[in-house]
Amino acid sequence: MPPHPQTWLRVTPAGLWCEPGDFYIDPSRPVERAIITHGHSDHARPGHSAVLATAETLAVMRVRMGEGRAGITQQALGFGERLDLNGVIVTLRPAGHVLGSAQVVMEWQGARAVVSGDYKRRYDPTCPGFEPVPCDVFVTEATFALPVFTHPPASGEVQKLLDSVALFPGRTHVIGAYSLGKAQRMIAMLRAAGWEAPIYLHGALAPLCALYEEFGVSLGPLLPATVANKSALVGAIVLGPPSAVADKWARRLAEPVLCMASGWMRLRQRAKQGGVELPMVISDHADWPELLATAEDVQAPEIWITHGREDALIHALAGQGILGRALHLVGREEEGE
Amino acid sequence: MSIPAFATLLERLLFSPGRNAKLALLRQWFETQPDPDRGLGLAAIAGELSFRTAKPGLFRELIATRTDPALFAMSYDYVGDLAETIALLWPDDARANAPPPGLAEVVETLEMAAGAEVPAIIARWLDGLDAGARLALIKLVTGGLRVGASARLAKTALAEWSGQPVNEIEELWHGVPPPYIALFDWLEGRGTRPDPAGVPIFRPLMLAHPLEEADLISLAPGDWAAEWKWDGIRVQLTAVPGGRRLWSRGAEDISASFPEIIQAMDFHAVADGELLVVRDGVVAPFSDLQQRLNRKSPSAKMLADYPVAVRLYDLLFEGGEDLRPLPFDARRARLEAWHARAQPARMDLSALIDFEDFAGLEALRAGARAASMEGLMLKRRDSAYEPGRMRGKWWKWKRGTQNVDAVLMYAQRGHGKRSSFYSDYTFGLWREAEGGEMELVPVGKAYSGFTDQDLLFLDKWVREHTTNRFGPVREVEPGLVLEVEFDAAQRSPRHKSGVAMRFPRIARIRRDKPAVEADRLETLLAMIPGG
Structure with missing residues (x-):
């Protein structure tokens, strides 16, 4: 009888810890050995000794934290490559969340657990899609785990933006988007929808866009918004981090139309509160149908939930005969807020 | 495509903070939507559509048969708004390949349908729509769009789009029913100006400019009539053979809120005045009148506790005769003669104030601290009644702040x-x-x-x-x-x-x-x- 993952994969104050392999996954404080699912700051933190991740994620960490702080030693593992850590076989599989995002698959004495990190099931031109891996325990997020969260097709949301640009040619459309992932996905989708003009960037977005280009994700002409004069930005599309576009920074823009690309935009109150004029429901997280479909795809009898609205998910999983369990991991943030 | 298109319009209106952006959205709606849908959308935004058969409880029952009660409760708790929760939770129906209903289809069907059929009809529509369009449909049929666009804004957009003066549109508005086909025909140059003869319609009001000290120097006292500026709400009383209406300053029909005034309008005329709460001849503060505003059917107790009256200051029509081209003095004489003859209940005249010079008038103004008076009105004696805010004709001279x-x-x-x-x-x-x-x-x-x-x-x-x-x-x-x-x-x-x-x-x-x-x-x- 293979050992149940709860006997070898534990929640500790630093995060999820694989006991036989002696490593943490996305630990919230500095540790000896860490496997990092993806580069968002609530998953990839500075100061670990040894870091294992995809080459893309390691590069993201170096850009965001600086060379010295992204792990004293860094080890890259490609998708599908097997690595033996004290008898625990570790494999990374695409999670479809952002560039480099991976699920961590662990096999120990015939039992298999998968930590998905954050993930989505929708098409994203900037990263490979999620691959379900059958397992005994699947560890999931639950950011949008309420049936009200069904993300509409992203292409329709991008079309809303282009319609608005056509309707208000004298104004600047400024999009609040996470600097890792959402920003590049927005740009790639705009290109796919036929927007060929330069896209202007807040300074915080430029390094990661350059990194995406290095990894072969083509984003078209990008220019800094900060040095452009106001009139050059009339009719243009500008991207910046959500915190900047709704605040002082946006004063440089001509009658800005504040747009926000986030799964939270599904709720009017969320959009209204943030003063958003054009909400776009575009998320890099699984929505409710994707969470339930994934639970079915991985065929796990037991699903652990790291953070989010776990009550509703546990209730719905019970209806599918799956045992849900809340891990209450600390330090995880909501998307885009 | 029109319910989804209408949903997009509502969504953009809701989230656009600026007036110019809202006007642009409405102009685009009039430009791109076909009849009768554009007129029905306009009616919905102006608050002129209502359905007896679809109440919020109906939607609650419909969603209860389609969702897990625990998940509904958690979702409603999180979202906070019932209509939005239902719109978001309604299962996307993969079978529904039927095209989404048009606005006209929705309006006509609900007007014709028997009460018992309505739930199934609405459910079928919801099945064919996405979440945004579902919310628009729910808001449309239960009333209260609340997207931050008033009837006045919609009329302004119509005026901008068509190039016709907004006052012309305002005047025709209540004479042409939704979906306003005749109005759109005229605005697009395909038809003649609709003739609203015989039905009670709103006549755009003449408005006053605030008076600055600098303006005062250039005025000759003999050219001007002075009245107190009463602190109530401006109303227009329209009584014609085709019906009686009480209009607010914004052309809203407020007849239902003030049945005692409608009852007292036993005449054929259009008059301009101030609606006030008056007890034993004494005007009560504005806060008393506030108790009566926005109540669709006031209780007997409200009617007794907050009795309203109208202080008349102008006469726009007497019988079928349009007095608006006459100078103020002539209209005033007609008003006084008409009032003495008709003696309408609950209506008195706003008295003219005798004054020699503006210094004396200013002393009077400074002395009036009663809550019911906001200051003085100055009206040029030779001015015709012209809609809008014409400079140099009427002044409002508010008392010191x-x-x-x-x-x-x-x-x-x-x-x-x-x-x-x-x-x-x-x-x-x-x-x-x-x-x-x-x-x-x-x-x-x-x-x-x-x-x-x-x-x-x-x-x-x-x-x-x-x-x-x-x-x-x-x-x-x-x-x-x-x-x-x-x-x-x-x-x-x-x-x-x-x-x-x-x-x-x-x-x-x-x-x-x-x-x-x-x-x-x-x-x-x-x-x-x-x-």
């Missing part, structure tokens, strides 16, 4: 151009708390009156002196005094301080004044007329 020095307590970010600025300010006055300590109690909120320069300073000050944050609101340390100007103070049980200000604005930032020297609450309470 009052002010207090208050302490800034909270600030909130504005909207639109001001969305990056803390531009909404809540301020308070000192009072003695239990135990003798002084505490600040909020007395009002203002977001105007200051210059752009002031705004930069205030925004910076708020950011640097924040002590606490509640969502979009920042609490600041009590360290900045604002001179707040307002038209009147009135008693208000709804405010913690017991007092509310009318039209408060920031007159000045008093950087020179220490917060402890700001005014006390007693100072403001003493400004409430009649104690």
Whole structure:
């Protein structure tokens, strides 16, 4: 009888810890050995000794934290490559969340657990899609785990933006988007929808866009918004981090139309509160149908939930005969807020 | 495609803070949508559509048979709005390949359908729509779109789009029923101007400019008639053979709220006047009239406790005769003669004030501190009744404003151009708390009156002196005094301080004044007329 993952994969104050392999996954404080699912700051933190991740994620960490702080030693593992850590076989599989995002698959004495990190099931031109891996325990997020969260097709949301640009040619459309992932996905989708003009960037977005280009994700002409004069930005599309576009920074823009690309935009109150004029429901997280479909795809009898609205998910999983369990991991943030 | 298109319009209107953006959206709607859908959308936004058969309870029952009750409860708890929760939770029906219903189909079907059929019809429609369109449909059939676009704004957009004056549209509005085909035909040059003969319609009002001291010098006293400016709401009374209506200043039909006035309109005329609460010949403060506003069917107790009357000041039509081209003096004579003859109940005349010169009039104005008077009106004796705000014809000469020095307590970010600025300010006055300590109690909120320069300073000050944050609101340390100007103070049980200000604005930032020297609450309470 293979050992149940709860006997070898534990929640500790630093995060999820694989006991036989002696490593943490996305630990919230500095540790000896860490496997990092993806580069968002609530998953990839500075100061670990040894870091294992995809080459893309390691590069993201170096850009965001600086060379010295992204792990004293860094080890890259490609998708599908097997690595033996004290008898625990570790494999990374695409999670479809952002560039480099991976699920961590662990096999120990015939039992298999998968930590998905954050993930989505929708098409994203900037990263490979999620691959379900059958397992005994699947560890999931639950950011949008309420049936009200069904993300509409992203292409329709991008079309809303282009319609608005056509309707208000004298104004600047400024999009609040996470600097890792959402920003590049927005740009790639705009290109796919036929927007060929330069896209202007807040300074915080430029390094990661350059990194995406290095990894072969083509984003078209990008220019800094900060040095452009106001009139050059009339009719243009500008991207910046959500915190900047709704605040002082946006004063440089001509009658800005504040747009926000986030799964939270599904709720009017969320959009209204943030003063958003054009909400776009575009998320890099699984929505409710994707969470339930994934639970079915991985065929796990037991699903652990790291953070989010776990009550509703546990209730719905019970209806599918799956045992849900809340891990209450600390330090995880909501998307885009 | 029209319910989804209408949903997109509603969504953009809701989220667009700026008036110009809303106007652009509405113009685009008139330009791109076919009849009758564009007219029905217009009617819905103007609040002119209502359905008897679809109430919110119906939607609650429909969703209950389609969702897990526990998940519904958790979702409703999280979202907070019933219509939105239902729209988001409604299962996307993969079978529904039927095209989404058009606005006209929805309106016609609901008008014809028997009550028992309605739930199944609505369910079928919801099955064929996405979440945004479902919300639009629910809001449309239950009423109350609440997207921040008024009937007046919609008419302004019609005027801009068509190039016709907004007053012309306003005047035709109540004479052409939804979906306004004849109106659109005329606006697009395909038809003649619709003739609303015989039905009660709203006539656009003549409005007054605020009088500045500088304007006064150039006026000759003999050219002008003076009246008190009463603190009620401006109304137009329209009684024609085809019906009786009471209109608000914004052309809203408020007949149902004031049945006693409608009953008293036993004449054939159109008159202009001020609606007031009057007890034993004494005009009550505006706060009393507020009790009667926005009540669709007032109770017998409301009618008895807050009796209303109209103080008439102009006559626009007598019988079928249009008096508007006549000069003010002639209209006034016609008004007086008509009133003496018709003797309508609940209506008296706004008296003309005798005066020799403006100095004497100013003394009268300064002496009038009754809550029911806002100041004076000056009307040029030879002026015809012209819609809109014509310069130099009517002046409103409000009595002097009052002010207090208050302490800034909270600030909130504005909207639109001001969305990056803390531009909404809540301020308070000192009072003695239990135990003798002084505490600040909020007395009002203002977001105007200051210059752009002031705004930069205030925004910076708020950011640097924040002590606490509640969502979009920042609490600041009590360290900045604002001179707040307002038209009147009135008693208000709804405010913690017991007092509310009318039209408060920031007159000045008093950087020179220490917060402890700001005014006390007693100072403001003493400004409430009649104690």
